[in-house]
Amino acid sequence: xxxxxxxxxxxxxxxxxxxxxxxxxxxxxxxxxxxxxxxxxxxxxxxxxxxxxxxxxxxxxxxxxxxxxxxxxxxxxxxxxxxxxxxxxxxxxxxxxxxxxxxxxxxxxxxxxxxxxxxxxxxxxxxxxxxxxxxxxxxxxxxxxxxxxxxxxxxxxxxxxxxxxxxxxxxxxxxxxxxxxxxxxxxxxxxxxxxxxxxxxxxxxxxxxxxxxxxxxxxxxxxxxxxxxxxxxxxxxxxxxxxxxxxxx
Amino acid sequence: xxxxxxxxxxxxxxxxxxxxxxxxxxxxxxxxxxxxxxxxxxxxxxxxxxxxxxxxxxxxxxxxxxxxxxxxxxxxxxxxxxxxxxxxxxxxxxxxxxxxxxxxxxxxxxxxxxxxxxxxxxxxxxxxxxxxxxxxxxxxxxxxxxxxxxxxxxxxxxxxxxxxxxxxxxxxxxxxxxxxxxxxxxxxxxxxxxxxxxxxxxxxxxxxxxxxxxxxxxxxxxxxxxxxxxxxxxxxxxxxxxxxxxxxxxxxxxxxxxxxxxxxxxxxxxxxxxxxxxxxxxxxxxxxxxxxxxxxxxxxxxxxxxxxxxxxxxxxxxxxxxxxxxxxxxxxxxxxxxxxxxxxxxxxxxxxxxxxxxxxxxxxxxxxxxxxxxxxxxxxxxxxxxxxxxxxxxxxxxxxxxxxxxxxxxxxxxxxxxxxxxxxxxxxxxxxxxxxxxxxxxxxxxxxxxxxxxxxxxxxxxxxxxxxxxxxxxxxxxxxxxxxxxxxxxxxxxxxxxxxxxxxxxxxxxxxxxxxxxxxxxxxxxxxxxxxxxxxxxxxxxxxxxxxxxxxxxxxxxxxxxxxxxxxxxxxxxxxxxxxxxxxxxxxxxxxxxxxxxxxxxxxxxxxxxxxxxxxxxxxxxxxxxxxxxxxxxxxxxxx
Ligand SMILES: Cc1cc2nc3c(=O)[nH]c(=O)nc-3n(C[C@H](O)[C@H](O)[C@H](O)COP(=O)(O)OP(=O)(O)OC[C@H]3O[C@@H](n4cnc5c(N)ncnc54)[C@H](O)[C@@H]3O)c2cc1C
Ligand code: FES
Numbered sequence: 001x002x003x004x005x006x007x008x009x010x011x012x013x014x015x016x017x018x019x020x021x022x023x024x025x026x027x028x029x030x031x032x033x034x035x036x037x038x039x040x041x042x043x044x045x046x047x048x049x050x051x052x053x054x055x056x057x058x059x060x061x062x063x064x065x066x067x068x069x070x071x072x073x074x075x076x077x078x079x080x081x082x083x084x085x086x087x088x089x090x091x092x093x094x095x096x097x098x099x100x101x102x103x104x105x106x107x108x109x110x111x112x113x114x115x116x117x118x119x120x121x122x123x124x125x126x127x128x129x130x131x132x133x134x135x136x137x138x139x140x141x142x143x144x145x146x147x148x149x150x151x152x153x154x155x156x157x158x159x160x161x162x163x164x165x166x167x168x169x170x171x172x173x174x175x176x177x178x179x180x181x182x183x184x185x186x187x188x189x190x191x192x193x194x195x196x197x198x199x200x201x202x203x204x205x206x207x208x209x210x211x212x213x214x215x216x217x218x219x220x221x222x223x224x225x226x227x228x229x230x231x232x233x234x235x236x237x238x239x240x241x242x243x244x245x246x247x248x249x
Numbered sequence: 250x251x252x253x254x255x256x257x258x259x260x261x262x263x264x265x266x267x268x269x270x271x272x273x274x275x276x277x278x279x280x281x282x283x284x285x286x287x288x289x290x291x292x293x294x295x296x297x298x299x300x301x302x303x304x305x306x307x308x309x310x311x312x313x314x315x316x317x318x319x320x321x322x323x324x325x326x327x328x329x330x331x332x333x334x335x336x337x338x339x340x341x342x343x344x345x346x347x348x349x350x351x352x353x354x355x356x357x358x359x360x361x362x363x364x365x366x367x368x369x370x371x372x373x374x375x376x377x378x379x380x381x382x383x384x385x386x387x388x389x390x391x392x393x394x395x396x397x398x399x400x401x402x403x404x405x406x407x408x409x410x411x412x413x414x415x416x417x418x419x420x421x422x423x424x425x426x427x428x429x430x431x432x433x434x435x436x437x438x439x440x441x442x443x444x445x446x447x448x449x450x451x452x453x454x455x456x457x458x459x460x461x462x463x464x465x466x467x468x469x470x471x472x473x474x475x476x477x478x479x480x481x482x483x484x485x486x487x488x489x490x491x492x493x494x495x496x497x498x499x500x501x502x503x504x505x506x507x508x509x510x511x512x513x514x515x516x517x518x519x520x521x522x523x524x525x526x527x528x529x530x531x532x533x534x535x536x537x538x539x540x541x542x543x544x545x546x547x548x549x550x551x552x553x554x555x556x557x558x559x560x561x562x563x564x565x566x567x568x569x570x571x572x573x574x575x576x577x578x579x580x581x582x583x584x585x586x587x588x589x590x591x592x593x594x595x596x597x598x599x600x601x602x603x604x605x606x607x608x609x610x611x612x613x614x615x616x617x618x619x620x621x622x623x624x625x626x627x628x629x630x631x632x633x634x635x636x637x638x639x640x641x642x643x644x645x646x647x648x649x650x651x652x653x654x655x656x657x658x659x660x661x662x663x664x665x666x667x668x669x670x671x672x673x674x675x676x677x678x679x680x681x682x683x684x685x686x687x688x689x690x691x692x693x694x695x696x697x698x699x700x701x702x703x704x705x706x707x708x709x710x711x712x713x714x715x716x717x718x719x720x721x722x723x724x725x726x727x728x729x730x731x732x733x734x735x736x737x738x739x740x741x742x743x744x745x746x747x748x749x750x751x752x753x754x755x756x757x758x759x760x761x762x763x764x765x766x767x768x769x770x771x772x773x774x775x776x777x778x779x780x781x782x783x784x785x786x787x788x789x790x791x792x793x794x795x796x797x798x799x800x801x802x803x804x805x806x807x808x809x810x811x812x813x814x815x816x817x818x819x820x821x822x823x824x825x826x827x828x829x830x831x832x833x834x835x836x837x838x839x840x841x842x843x844x845x846x847x848x849x850x851x852x853x854x855x856x857x858x859x860x861x862x863x864x865x866x867x868x869x870x871x872x873x874x875x876x877x878x879x880x881x882x883x884x885x886x887x888x889x
Pocket of ligand 2: 055056057058059060061062063064065066082083084085
């Protein structure tokens with residue numbers, strides 16, 4: 001099949017960018033969107049031009065590296081999928097495809113489709129952990145955790161940190177990302193000791209990184225490749241309020 | 250005169266007491282002095298992140314490097330199945346001894362007893378540590394940790410988080426690391442690729458990196474260097490590894506004098522989604538558990554292009570059931586992989602490329618009903634149909650083996666230190682524990698054992714015994730290494746070639762999978778050893794100059810990594826050729842039983858082969874570390 005790509009090209013953070021059109025010919029419907037970009041890049045490289053820069057690694061939907069807006073949707077036109085897991089059979093022969101980077105103030109563009117998402121790492125650094133030094137941990141079974149609790153924690157923990165939630169949100173809010181980590185640890189007994197402090201610090205960091213506020217539209221959850229639910233944002237709000245109460249840790 | 254001295258430094262005493270004794274005898278660095286010690290950790294996957302966090306908690310200053318934009322992206326994130334530990338929570342007879350024994354046997358008696366025993370010993374602490382971090386392991390209704398049996402083990406010792414165990418363990422280690430980054434105890438360097446090792450007065454004292462965003466080449470000095478840079482399956486181009494996995498860090502250390510051990514020991518996983526065409530950029534692993542209920546077959550006739558449902562039972566060859574009646578479809582990874590390749594080589598493969606075999610659930614669905622099968626494998630079936638657009642409930646799945654894990658790596662002693670003093674190697678990057686084949690769910694265990702529980706002790710012992718000084722990265726050795734790194738990059742910029750790195754990488758991969766993959770022969774390996782240097786020459790002649798150096802440039806990154814793969818591939822083939830026996834995943838066609846089983850030669854090859862670099866155009870020099878199996882009895886594997 002043949003497609004026409006319109007791809008955002010931008011040389012560096014401080015430069016202006018524009019959409020550039022590339023014909024992508026002789027594609028197979030079994031190719032992923034990233035393999036289609038590989039195909040175009042092969043030609044660019046062979047011609048001595050600069051390849052389109054984009055983040056990717058695992059190509060199986062778990063590392064959270066791939067990050068692009070395809071036809072207006074973060075990751076692209078398939079529910080619960082990362083771009084690397086979207087195949088060309090989702091498009092029609094002859095289609096035009098528009099590919100842009102994730103856009104948010106907190107995600108400066110580094111080059112082309114590659115953005116800097118280290119703000120998400122700094123939110124984790126602010127408190128997304130249990131302070132358990134290596135060594136001396138009690139036996140894993142010493143603390144029974146009901147199955148439904150462990151499963152709920154796992155639902156939240158499934159976040160791959162891709163940032164599609166931010167890209168989808170009109171406020172570029174990182175609430176879903178932050179909620180997932182806060183909720184995972186607030187659901188588990190191990191997270192109890194630092195529960196209030198964690199919520200406070202992670203939310204403060206989120207604000208500091210210039211992510212926007214949440215207005216409960218749910219675009220984040222709709223594009224989330226791991227289908228992290230909006231209920232975690234409710235939980236985050238609850239955790240935040242709870243952390244302001246006098247008895248909270 | 251060779252510089253490589255292989256002394257495994259295994260502590261004296263009975264096997265069960267060695268690690269205790271080591272810990273009792275090791276030297277400690279005082280808290281005050283720890284603050285003055287600087288350690289470079291390259292790689293922040295499971296092994297590197299756990300090591301960096303643990304070292305920082307102890308008070309060392311850590312500089313952590315990764316070419317990813319975040320530690321959470323490391324290839325470890327993709328591990329699905331689970332992690333082993335000898336907890337015996339299921340009361341099914343597991344023990345440290347049994348995990349140790351299974352690992353040695355699984356490695357076909359080509360690993361060191363003392364290292365493997367220690368691995369089994371610390372395995373239990375890993376689970377405790379991860380639980381304490383909030384890793385959401387699967388639980389029973391009563392709240393106890395759940396286990397499953399994995400990869401043919403007779404006990405249920407595998408802990409898991411749905412199908413995302415690697416993700417959750419890595420996020421656990423990443424969270425501990427993040428906490429140390431926040432305190433400033435770890436300084437993180439992301440999108441930074443190590444391109445060389447710096448040796449000063451015979452000790453590893455630093456690295457040279459390239460900033461993948463600005464292109465800056467820079468030196469970093471430390472009291473010790475830890476490599477946790479993962480495996481090299483991408484030498485085959487197509488593998489289940491993430492695209493960026495490469496051998497550069499390990500290989501540059503090799504070129505600076507570190508020995509490479511057993512590089513030909515690579516594991517090819519039998520159940521992966523087959524390539525759909527030439528555009529394929531990597532392969533996806535399907536959980537091996539599918540083989541519990543799926544039946545593997547190909548048509549009896551060559552070139553039979555009929556769709557699966559039109560091929561009557563009498564014209565199907567259930568080759569694993571036929572050849573291995575008692576294990577059938579559950580035959581070990583290497584046997585299943587090799588058999589699949591054989592039937593495809595005979596022209597009986599299925600699917601568009603002819604490189605695939607059926608994994609058919611029709612009988613299981615008849616027997617148990619579609620609902621039961623959905624409960625067991627629903628998510629895997631979804632994943633498969635997502636990728637292939639075929640419905641495995643009605644059409645048999647197609648699978649094909651793919652390179653998956655590399656047992657070989659840099660040689661290390663009991664301290665996980667290479668033969669270069671001050672250079673430690675952990676995780677998949679070292680060769681230490683899996684011998685000639687790795688058991689399922691044991692790589693995560695080894696990476697975390699190394700990072701949380703072994704290296705933080707052994708590195709301390711090294712630092713305590715070493716004269717320290719405050720080295721800065723501006724000495725002659727650093728400048729020299731930087732100059733060489735820049736020259737290496739320049740080498741690609743001058744030509745006027747027309748071929749891309751991907752096209753060369755693909756060709757190297759095809760050559761390697763054929764000559765040094767599932768089945769190897771002297772003839773094939775000799776052919777590869779002739780062809781690889783030619784291809785490497787063509788590569789240097791015909792490669793398109795990768796262009797800009799001061800910006801993000803994926804072409805430049807790929808060319809550099811591929812150059813190392815080319816040289817490394819030769820070492821692999823030398824190793825495979827020299828190891829004139831079959832063992833574990835290393836199958837030499839000349840050495841098989843009448844039934845086509847691997848035939849070991851314990852007399853001559855119960856050892857580790859460690860290779861020393863002698864120059865790009867001269868063959869590497871072989872050093873042998875004999876393996877003394879004092880506790881485990883050598884036995885022949887029998888899967889009939
Ligand atoms: C699909 C799949 C499924 C698997 N499932 C399981 C399983 O169920 N159970 C199990 O036990 N094992 C499994 N494995 C194996 C296991 O995941 C790996 O062996 C293990 O995670 C390797 O961890 P590591 O820390 O050694 O390396 P990696 O996770 O590969 O990390 C390497 C790190 O080094 C960095 N790096 C590398 N080179 C450089 C350089 N030159 N400069 C700077 N940084 C560098 C990278 O950025 C990265 O941070 C699986 C493997 C695959 C491919
Ligand atoms: S490349 Fe890893 S999630 Fe897409």
